[in-house]
Amino acid sequence: MNRRTFLKTTAAGIGAALLPTFSLARSADGFFELTAEKGQARLYGKDGGLSDLWLYNGRLPGPEIRVKRGERVKVRFLNKLDEATSVHWHGIRIDNAMDGVAGLTQPAVKPGESFDYDFVVPDAGTYWYHAHTMSWNQVPRGLAGPLIVEENEPVFDPASDITLMLNDWRLNEDGTLETASFGARHDFSHAGRLGNWLTINGASMPDISLQQDRWHRIRLINSSASRVLDIAPSRFGAKVIALDGQSFDEARDIVGTLQLSPAQRMDLVMRPETAEDIAFETMTGQPFQFATFKVSEASAPDLPFTMPAANTLPEPDLAAARKVPLNMAGGAMMGMRALMEEKSEDEIRQMMDNGMFWAFNGKPGMDDTPLFSAKNGESIVIESRNDTSFAHAMHLHGHHFRVLERNGKKLEHPDWRDTFTTQPRETVKIAFVTDNPGKWLIHCHMLGHAASGMMTWFEVA
Incomplete structure (x- = not known):
């Protein structure tokens, strides 16, 4: 069309x-x-x-x-x-x-x-x-x-x-x-x-x-x-x-x-x-x-414009924050090469036979081990690296985070988000406070990517 x-x-x-x-x-x-x-x-x-x-x-x-x-x-x-x-x-x-x-x-x-x-x-x-x-x-x-x-x-x-x-x-x-x-x-x-x-x-x-x-x-x-x-x-x-x-x-x-x-x-x-x-x-x-x-044409007088009041979200303490790596690898277009440092060709072939094409920190899909465990009120900085050939929309459940840096450059507006986009070969740094107890998902919102490996979780005490 x-x-x-x-x-x-x-x-x-x-x-x-x-x-x-x-x-x-x-x-x-x-x-x-x-x-x-x-x-x-x-x-x-x-x-x-x-x-x-x-x-x-x-x-x-x-x-x-x-x-x-x-x-x-x-x-x-x-x-x-x-x-x-x-x-x-x-x-x-x-x-x-x-x-x-x-x-x-x-x-x-x-x-x-x-x-x-x-x-x-x-x-x-x-x-x-x-x-x-x-x-x-x-x-x-x-x-x-x-x-x-x-x-x-x-x-x-x-x-x-x-x-x-x-x-x-x-x-x-x-x-x-x-x-x-x-x-x-x-x-x-x-x-x-x-x-x-x-x-x-x-x-x-x-x-x-x-x-x-x-x-x-x-x-x-x-x-x-x-x-x-x-x-x-x-x-x-x-x-x-x-x-x-x-x-x-x-x-x-x-x-x-x-x-x-x-x-x-x-x-x-x-x-x-x-x-x-x-x-x-x-x-x-x-x-x-x-x-x-x-x-x-307007049917009634206009109301004056005022900005909606911002929500009150907990600010992460960057000086005391714990750093957590989130390395994305896999996918087509040579994306599997990033996994070869950690896995053999037989392991990668078996992973693909199981319908798994993506991995976080070398691990395809979820198991019983969380990406990290945090105390209630702890500040966390996730340092992500996209070693794939595709963009990903990363969603964090139960929390909002500030997007701090892209490719090592601090952002003019470190906005609050619950989903950030990362481009191929890009690094993105986000920060948030783990103030919501429970088990929370982190996954790519390209939904097929999540189903085939780009999904993990963290827990807050």
Whole structure:
């Protein structure tokens, strides 16, 4: 598909903005009800066939859960699929038993069974939830939804606070989801499962309604299995105010592009000055428009813009921090060479026969030994080195960290993140405080990479 064909087949028939403005219905005992079930949707606009998907509450994306900072969230999850699953609440500094990692923090929820998630959200920001059992298979079928934690005092008018879940799909010629290649060894050992189609909130080329001379917050969530999206906010008049749910001190003009890797979030502010259409593009490769901001005249006076208050996160003590290496090796394109210093050719061949193509510190996949064990309140610096030929989106569960350095150079903005991107041959240094007891996962959010070796864990006493 080229851009001209894309616009021709999707621009017609797509109406107003398709945004997740719904909320979960509460049951009598105060629980949100969330069900994983089979369903269908058209991913390739009105001209595409119906794709067989796995959905939360029959929606694509799953229903938006919107709560206030400090609020208690109670979700009764029911599994109506034919295989076990679980729900991970991505980016939330959550109680460990509620983190949703099957085999580490809870048993997987079997077909026909349920699990009650009950936790408090300590931080305002843009987060999301997704399946965390065989994620490489379940998330790209549709099991994901937004989780928005609002500030205690409203910063934006609700109509101007817009959530956009960006997703990359691999479609057949008839526009339906291609499923035969799920778990393909080529995808696992290369860049991951990359698609040929982009949607926003499950729709192709949607119109996103904005109003002239009004401030809008645009919450971007990359829920793709592997696709890194390059966004240039200045091209459509936006500034960045938060990454991975953590607000800055002030709005930031970005020169060039900002990467939005799988699982990462980016909060933007926009105030269109004219009632004209604005192209929303990804800059990965050549500029590619995949939505349109439709700007109309304002229907009410604008609220003044104020920055959302930053969350209070524990600052690591760098002088006293313990250093932990995280060396990434493996994959195709000569990536296995980095393992040959530690493993024989027979060991590497056996590893690949077992579907393992990646390793952390020479170890493919998880076992009973943690990457490290820490005291509650200890400062940790993870020094990662990417000895592979591919980018990776590294996610840390239960904590946020500051990104301090890249290739030995200190960053101008050591932002708080829960997922960082590392490029081939790059070193990245992050720091955080282990203030959340339990067993926590560290893994690549290119989901096929995690399934084939790029996954480990640490424990906090």
